[in-house]
Amino acid sequence: MNKTRRITTSRWWNNKNLWFLLIFLFLIVFVRFSKSLIYRDIYYFFSKPFWPGQFQKELLLDSYDKELNVKLKQLEKDNLRLRSLLNLKKTRDDLIIDSSVISRNTGSWWRKIILNKGSRNGVTIGDAVVGPGGLIGLIDDISIFTSSVKLLTSSESQVGAWVQRVNIHGLIVGVGNDSPKMIFYSKDIDIKVGDLIFSSPASTLLPPNIPIGIIESIDQDSRPTTTVNIQLLANPQAIDWVQILKSKI
Amino acid sequence: MNFSLIKNNFSLLSFLLIPLLSLWNPIWFSVMGVQPYWPIFWLLPWSNLNGPINGLIIGFIIGIILDSINNDIYTQVPGLLICGFWFGKLGTLKYRYQYGLLASFGSLICGLIYFLQLILNNYQKNPDWLFSFGLKNIFGQILLTGLFAPVLSISLYKFFSSNLKKNRF
DSSP, rough: OOOOOOOOOOOOOGGHHHHHHHHHHHHHHHHTTTTTTHHHHHHHHGGGGGGHHHHHHHHHHHHHHHHHHHHHHHHHHHHHHHHHHHHHOEEEEEEEEEEEEEEEOOSOOOOEEEEEEGGGGTTTTTTTEEETEEEEEEEEEEOSSEEEETTTTTOEEEEEEETTTTTEEEEEEESSSSSSSEEESSOOOOOTTTTTEEEEETTTSSSSOEEEEEEEETTOOSSSSEEEEEEESOOOSSOEEEEEEEEEO | OOHHHHHHHHHHHHHHHHHHHHHHGGGGGGGBBBOHHHHHHHHHHHHHHHHHHHHHHHHHHHHHHHHHHSSSSSSSSHHHHHHHHHHHHSOOOOOOHHHHHHHHHHHHHHHHHHHHHHHHHTTOOOOOHHHHHHHHHHHHHHHHHHHHHHHHHHHHHHHHHHHHHHHOO
């Protein structure tokens, strides 16, 4: 006897409307719990042509620059005021003297360069000399038309400097070769190869925060001090033009 | 054009070149940044011709001039005094290579005396740091001075001797 299978539409899963309702509910739940991620992404693409243009961006950046400049000037004023209270060196922006190198002695006993500006141009002994990259030395002698610069690599050179990242001060000592040494008078300090070295803000010889060099290697055996070798940023062997920074106390 | 003034005063004019060369430091004469020791090229033939006392005096004068140029606390006078006296004692040299050897020895004497002053002044700092720098300078100077002396010093010797003969007669 053949039994025919009963086909009926009374089963709930055959109800199309019910399926639509379930899918709709699922979507609602997804949207709720996805925190409208899809909406926002879709909105991103649709709204892209109407975003604030380059002009508005420039306006914003310009006003941001102005704000930073105002803050910088305020900080400079504070810095100058505090430095004058402490009787430390400062650089006068109006007295930067451009000069060219007329004699160079960078590899022998005497590590000096001679510049074509002297006392008639207002150069004085002790002025800092910077080249492309950073500090190269200090004026140690002047004549009417020329001035002589004692390079940081000279065995007679000693200047105060600091590692800005860890705020540690030390002394840069020239040893006659192209890599002067920096001595820190403590043993356990957190310095690394590659740290930048600047002139010390506490120095009475130099204007503050002039870039000098980077730490090339650390001498692990030096005791009780820590000694590092420095790679200077400015290379006096290849510099033809320098700037003399007039400083006053 | 009359060159007699230059020819008659060649020793003096070439003497004036010593401080200028020390200031100029022509880079094409250098090895690892080290230059030859310029005063030796002039002092060697001049002292050979003019004797030890004159050599001593001119060594002192050159030393004073070079010290004033370099303006540091060390002096080059003792080395140049010794060299001037010694070169004067030796008299005329026969062979070309002798100029090279003597110039090298002179450069060694001057370099060692200068280096000794440097070490004595820095013994509290850390003299070990200065050794590689000092040895490089001394050997660089010996090499270059010895290399150029057979050419430069012999040429100067010929000029000085012809000058001396002319001035005598």
